Amino acid sequence: MKEIIPLGNNRYIHLDLGLRKKYRSSLTKLLVPTFVIAIAAITAGAIVGIDITNIQSMPTQHQTK
Numbered sequence: 001m002k003e004i005i006p007l008g009n010n011r012y013i014h015l016d017l018g019l020r021k022k023y024r025s026s027l028t029k030l031l032v033p034t035f036v037i038a039i040a041a042i043t044a045g046a047i048v049g050i051d052i053t054n055i056q057s058m059p060t061q062h063q064t065k
Contacts, residue, residue, distance in 0.1 A: 002016045045052040 001017050003017055005013050007013055007016060041052055
């Protein structure tokens with residue numbers, strides 16, 4: 001499916017949107033959000049100093065001299 005988008009006076013861009021829908025499967029619709037949420041959770045854990053990949057880890061206690 002082709003779409004023509006106007007950009008201004010006598011300026012247009014032609015887009016072919018048919019290929020994008022062709023490769024969207026139900027597996028892709030499930031994996032992409034899962035991957036994005038996993039990366040966001042790891043990043044949020046790193047910001048607060050928690051390793052979410054190792055739940056059993058104990059916090060490191062530093063000794064003062």
